[in-house]
Amino acid sequence: MIDGADTAWLMISSVLVLMMTLPALGLFYAGLVQAKNVLSVLVQCLAIACVVSLAWFVVGYSEAFSGTGPVLGDLKALLLQNVGRNAVHPGARVPETVYIMFQMTFAIITPGLIVGAYVERIRFGAVILFSLLWLLIVYDPVAHWVWGGGWLAAYGVMDFAGGIVVHVTAGTSAVVIAAMIGSRDGFPREVRPPHAPWMVMIGGCFLWVGWFGFNAGSAIKSGADAGMTMLATHLAASAATLTWMAIERVKFGKPSVVGAVTGSVAGLATITPASGYVGPLGAVVLGFAASCLCFAAVAAVKRKFKIDDALDVLGVHGVGGAFGSIALPLAAGIGTGGAALSHATGQQLAVQLLGVVSVAIWSALATAAIVKFVALTAGLRVAREAETQGLDFTAHGEVGYHVAG
Amino acid sequence: MIDGADTAWLMISSVLVLMMTLPALGLFYAGLVQAKNVLSVLVQCLAIACVVSLAWFVVGYSEAFSGTGPVLGDLKALLLQNVGRNAVHPGARVPETVYIMFQMTFAIITPGLIVGAYVERIRFGAVILFSLLWLLIVYDPVAHWVWGGGWLAAYGVMDFAGGIVVHVTAGTSAVVIAAMIGSRDGFPREVRPPHAPWMVMIGGCFLWVGWFGFNAGSAIKSGADAGMTMLATHLAASAATLTWMAIERVKFGKPSVVGAVTGSVAGLATITPASGYVGPLGAVVLGFAASCLCFAAVAAVKRKFKIDDALDVLGVHGVGGAFGSIALPLAAGIGTGGAALSHATGQQLAVQLLGVVSVAIWSALATAAIVKFVALTAGLRVAREAETQGLDFTAHGEVGYHVAG
Amino acid sequence: MIDGADTAWLMISSVLVLMMTLPALGLFYAGLVQAKNVLSVLVQCLAIACVVSLAWFVVGYSEAFSGTGPVLGDLKALLLQNVGRNAVHPGARVPETVYIMFQMTFAIITPGLIVGAYVERIRFGAVILFSLLWLLIVYDPVAHWVWGGGWLAAYGVMDFAGGIVVHVTAGTSAVVIAAMIGSRDGFPREVRPPHAPWMVMIGGCFLWVGWFGFNAGSAIKSGADAGMTMLATHLAASAATLTWMAIERVKFGKPSVVGAVTGSVAGLATITPASGYVGPLGAVVLGFAASCLCFAAVAAVKRKFKIDDALDVLGVHGVGGAFGSIALPLAAGIGTGGAALSHATGQQLAVQLLGVVSVAIWSALATAAIVKFVALTAGLRVAREAETQGLDFTAHGEVGYHVAG
Amino acid sequence: MKFIIAIIQPHRLDAVREALLQQGIEGMTVSEVRGYGRQKGHKEIYRGAEYRISFVPKLKIEVAVAAERSEAVVNVIRDAARSGNIGDGKIFVFDLETATRIRTGETGVDAL
Amino acid sequence: MKFIIAIIQPHRLDAVREALLQQGIEGMTVSEVRGYGRQKGHKEIYRGAEYRISFVPKLKIEVAVAAERSEAVVNVIRDAARSGNIGDGKIFVFDLETATRIRTGETGVDAL
Amino acid sequence: MKFIIAIIQPHRLDAVREALLQQGIEGMTVSEVRGYGRQKGHKEIYRGAEYRISFVPKLKIEVAVAAERSEAVVNVIRDAARSGNIGDGKIFVFDLETATRIRTGETGVDAL
Ligand SMILES: Nc1ncnc2c1ncn2[C@@H]1O[C@H](COP(=O)(O)OP(=O)(O)O)[C@@H](O)[C@H]1O
Ligand SMILES: Nc1ncnc2c1ncn2[C@@H]1O[C@H](COP(=O)(O)OP(=O)(O)O)[C@@H](O)[C@H]1O
C-alpha cells in the first residue's frame, strides 16, 4: 500500500538529489576551473544527467533493480514497460515510479562526480560516450550487487546511501580516467587557480542541503530513521568543515573558502554509507576523521602520484566514501543512537572491506577498458590549441562572461 | 478532512513553484540579456511576483477558483475574507489556504514568463501595470475556464499543469506585446549575445527542479499519480535537452549551453499539460518532438516574422505548451503507464484543439487591448538613450557588476 | 507516536531553513559588500553554521530545549547522548532528532544574521569565538525563555517563528558589535556600493522561499496552521516589497533592486513572530507597515546614530522583528483567519512588549560583554592595510573573481 | 606615423568604428577605462545611503595611422563620437616612432 | 603638452585623485592593469596545491597637462601614490602633440 | 628611453614574459583590450540567432626600456608573440621623455 507521507518524502528527496547535480555539482566544479571552461563543466553535468536518465529508462533500472540475481538484474523493466501507474515498490510503501526516480538521481550524480577528473581537456563527445558506458558497465552492476539483492548484499554489505555504490565507484574511476587522459597542459606548475571561489561555495552549499535528500531519503520512509540520518549527516559535515579549516589554518596560516567547502564535501561523502547507522557522536567523529584523511589524500594524489585528478574526485569522494564504508561498523557503536549491524563488528568490518575492495577493482578495470574504447572511437582529448583557448568557445561556441557588453 | 501528507506535498510544491520565479526564471532570463540590463530583469520578476500575489489575494483567486460559472468565478473570496483557517479545499484533502498558495505561484510565473518578450526596452511602470491587468483579464479567466469549472472544463479539456493556462496564454501574449513594443535597437543585426550563459544554466536547472512542484504538485495529492507525473516530467526534459543539443551539433557543429537549457525548458513546457496522463515512453516521445518543433519555431519567429520576442517566449513556451496540449491524447496512449482521457482519442483531440485555439485568440486580443491601454497611460517604452545606457542604471539607479571596486 | 507527514514536513522545513544560511544569507550579504570581501562573508556564514551545529550538539540543545526551568535548560541532553533513535518530541508527532535538527537551523541563522554588522573589517577568529559565545550566552537562553518553557513562555509571550528569539536578539546584538568594532574605513562618505546587486537578489529569493520552512515549519505539523502561516508569510513579504519600492520611487525617483529585496526581508522578518496567528489581511497590513518602519530605521541608524551596522541588521531585522512581535496581538484581529491569543489583546500587548524589551536588553548587555572579551583575547578588528586590501586575500588567501585567467 | 588615443562615450563605439572603416582605417584597439572630468559621476542610493561614483565608464580607442592621415582621422573620430554632452571625451595624438606587425615582421606604415 | 602615465597601487587612487584636484587637475582617465616587476606576485593555495599569481593588480592613471605643469604634476602623483613599498609603481611622461575636446572641437591646452 | 606597446594574442603572454625575462627585462604592465583588424571576430549562435562579435580579445603589454635596448626588445617580443596567424598583433614604439619610480623618486633608466 502506498503511504502518502513516505511518498512525499521520497519525491522531495528525489528533487533534492537532482538539484545536487543540476546545478549544485555543476557550480561546485565550474567555480574550480578556469573562466574559459566554466560553461563546458556546466553542460557536461547537464548532458550526463540527460543521457543517464534516458539510459536508466531504457535499460539501467532493469539492470540494477529488477530481479535479484547475484550479478545483474533481469532486464524485465526495459523501457519501464512493466511498471504500472499504481505499482508499489516491493518492501516499501512508495510507488514504483518514485523509487525509479529516486534511484535515477543517484545514477545521474555518480558519473557526474567523475567530471572533476577530466575537466578542461576532454572532448564533449567522450564525456557522453564514457558516461553512458560507465553507467551500464560500472554503476548499474555495482548498484545491483549492493542494493539490488546481488552478491554483496547477500554477504551483508552495509551501504546506507552510497559510500561504495556512489563514491568508491566514482573516485576509483576518476583517477583511472585522469591518468589515462593525461594532465592538463602546464600541470602542476602552471595550472591556474579556481576562477570563482564564490561559485564553489554556492555549489557546495546546495550540495550540502541536497545531501539530506541523498542520505535521509535513502531511508525510503519518513520517520525516525530518516530523522537520525539527517542529523548525523549534518553533524558530520559540520565537523569535517571545521577540521579542514583548522588544518589549513595550521599548515598555511589561512583557512580558505575552497578548503572549507572541500571539507564539507569530504565529510558528506564519508558519512554517506554510515549515515543511517550511526548516532550523533559517531557522526561527529567520522566527520573529523574524514577531513584529516581526505586532506592527506588530496595532496598525495597530486604530489606523490602526479595524477591530474583535476578537482580531486579520488581524494575527496573516493577516499571519503571508502573510509566511511569501512569505518561504519566501528562508528555505529560510538555513543548512543546507532543502528544494528548485519554481522558482529569484526565480521562486518571484513565484509565492508570486501565490498570496498572488490568494487574498487571492478571500477578501475572496467573504467580502463571503457576509456580505451572511447579513445579509439570518439577520441578522448581536445587538441592543444583548443585546450589553450578553452572548451567553452571551442566545444560549445560560447563565452561564459560577456560583462563588457 | 485534511491529509497531512497531501498537504505537505502541496506546500513543498508551492515552495518549488515560487522558486521557479524567485529566482530561477529571473536568472534564466537575466543571463540571456546584456550585462547592463541584468538587474532590470530580476526586479521585473520580483515586482510581478508581488503585484500578482496581492492581486490574487484581493480578487484574483475569487475570479478564478471561487464558484463554477462558465466564464468567471463568483468573487465571493474577495480579500480571502471567506477563507477560514481550517477550511478544506473541496474535492481534495488539503487546506484551502494551501490550494490558494499553490495556485498563486502559477499565477505569478505566468506573467513572469512574458518578461522574456519585452526585456531591455520596457518601462518599469508598464511592466507592473501590464502584468496586473493581464492577470485579471487573461490569466484569471482562462484558469477559471480550464481549472475552475468554466466552459472549457465543461467540454472536458485536459490540461494537467498548465500547457494551456500557463504556456499558451504567456506565449501568445508575449508575441503580441513584443510586436507592439517594437524591436530592441539594432535587432536583429546588432543584438548582443547572452551576457552570462552560466546564469542561464543555473536558472534553467532551478526551473527544472522546481518544475516537479509545478507538475507533480498539480496532482494535489501525494501518491502514485504524482509519482508518475514526476517521472514523465523528468524523462521528457531529458529527451528534449539531448534532442536540442543534437540538432545544434548537426546544424552548427557545436552544442551550446544556452541551446541545451533551452531544450530542457522546451521539453518541460511541452510535457506540462500531459505530465499527469502519459507513461514514461510517451513522455520521452513528447520530449523529443518538443525540441524539434520549438527549435524550428524559435527561428521562424525571429527570421520569418521578424518579431523581437527577445527571449523566445512564444517559440519555446507557447509552441511547446500548445503542442503538448494537442498531442496529449495521442501521447497518453504510447506504451504503458498512461491515464484515461475524458473522451475518445479523436474527440479529445478536437476538444484540446478547441481549448488551445480559443485561449490563444483570447490571450492575443486581450493582450493587444491591454498593451494599447498601458501605452496610452503609463507609457510602454523607454527613451532611446535609456535603452542604450541600459535599464539597470536608468530605471533602477544601480549597476549589476561593480567588480572593479 | 511519530506521524510520517509531520515528520516529512519538518525535515523539509529544516532543509529550507539551512538553505537560508547556506547559501542564501551568504549570497544576500556577499552581494552587498565590496568585491574584495565577497568570499570572507560567505566563509563567515559557513563557519558559523558549523560552529553552531557542533555547539548545539554538545550543549546548546540541552541549554535551550531540555527541561523547563525558568532561565535555562537542564543540560541532560549533553552530546545528545540521551536522545534515542526512536525518541518522539514531547507534545508533537515528530522524532526528537528532527526537532533537534529543525531548531538547530534557527540557531545557525541567528548569529549568521549578525554577520551583516561587522563585515569587511572583522578578524575571522573573532567571528568564530563571538558566534560561539553568543550562541551559548544569548541565543540559547532566550530560546529557552520563549520556546523552551522558560519565564517568558510562562508569561504567555507569543513568538511563532522567532521575531523575538531570532530577530530581536540578532538586531540588538548587531548594533552593539557594530558600534564597538567601529565603522569601516571611510564610513559614511567613502563607502562603496554593493558590488553585486544580482547576488543580493538571488540570496534574497532563496531567503524568501526558505522562509516558508522557517515560519510554516514552526507549526511543527503539516496541516491547516502551516498552510495559513505560509500564505500569511508570502503576502506580508509581497506587500513589504512593493511598499519599499514605492517609497524609493517617491523619495529617489527610482525603485532599486537592493531596496526591493530589502523590503522583502523586512516584511519576512516582521511577519515571522505573527505568521502563525494572523489571517491574510492582517499579514498584508503588517507587511506594509514593516517597510515603512524599517525604511525609516535603516536611515536613522546610519545618519542619526552614525553607527556602521554595515548591512542594516538592526534596521531591517531588529526593528522588523520587534515591531512584528509587538503588533501581533492587533494584527491577529484584522480580518478573518487569525488565531487566538494567550491573553486579551491589551494584556497580550503588554506581555509582548515585556518580551521584546527584556530580550533586547539582555542581548545588548551580553553582547557588549562578549565583544569586550573577544577583543581582549582573539582580537576584534583587522589592521588598516588588511581592510584596504580586502579580507578575501588577507584572511583567506583567495580572490573572488579570477575572470581574466 | 601618429598614434591616436580617443576617450569616448561607450555608446559611440559603433558609430566611431563605422566612420573609421569608411575612412579605410581597419585596425584599432579598444579598452574599458573610467574617466574623471567635468562630467561628474553619479550617485547610487542603496537603503537610504548615498554612494558617490566619481568615475564614469568610458572607452579608449587606440589607432595608429600614417602621419598624413592623422588630422583627417582625428576629425572623423571627433564627429562620430560627439553627442554634444559634457563628457564626450578627448582625442590625443602622439608621435609614433616605429610599428611592427608581429606575424610578418613588416614595419612602418605597412605594419598598420 | 605632456601626457603622463602613472602605474600605481590600486588603493592609492583616492589619494592621487585628491592631490591632483588640489593642483587644479580636474581630468584624468583610469584603467585596471596587471603589473609585473620587482614586487613578486603571490601564491594562492587551494587544496594543498600552490598557484603562483605572477601579476599584481595595479591602476593606470593617464593625465594630459600643459607642458609647464608636467613636472609639478609628476611630483604630486609621486608623493600621493607612495606607500614606501616595493611595487608602488612608475610615472612615465610623453610628449603630446595635439589634444582635442570632442564636444566642442577645442584643441590644445583648452581641450584639457 | 623608449616605451613599447605590444598588442598580442592572449595565449602568448607567458611566452612573451619569459622571453623578456631572459633579456633581463623584469618589469612590464599588462591589460586586457579588444582588437579590431584583419582578423575578423567570430560568430556566436544562440537559439538560431547569429551574434557577430567584431572585437577579438587581445592583451596589451607595455614596457619602458632604455633607448638602446628598444630594438632588441621589439625583436624579442615579435618572435615570442608570433603564432603565424592573422591577428598576432602589433608592436608600437614611442619616445619616453622621463620615467620616475614612485617609491624612491629615482628617475630615468634607473627608475625602470
Ligand atoms: N586631462 C585629462 N587627461 C586625460 N584624460 C582626461 C583629461 N580630462 C578629461 N579626460 C577624460 O575625458 C573624459 C571626458 O572629460 P570631461 O571633462 O568629463 O568632459 P568633456 O570631454 O566634455 O570635456 C573624462 O571622463 C576623462 O576620461
Ligand atoms: N619597465 C617597465 N615598463 C612598464 N611598466 C613597468 C616596468 N617596470 C615596472 N612596471 C610597472 O610598475 C609596477 C611596479 O614595479 P615594481 O618593479 O614591482 O616595483 P617598484 O615600482 O617599487 O620599482 C609593476 O607592477 C609594473 O606594472
Ligand SMILES: Nc1ncnc2c1ncn2[C@@H]1O[C@H](COP(=O)(O)OP(=O)(O)O)[C@@H](O)[C@H]1O
Ligand atoms: N592601426 C591600428 N592601430 C591600433 N591597433 C591596431 C591597428 N591595427 C591593428 N591593431 C591591433 O592589432 C590586432 C591585430 O591586427 P590584425 O589586423 O587583426 O592582424 P595582424 O596583426 O595579423 O595584422 C588588432 O586586433 C588590433 O588590436
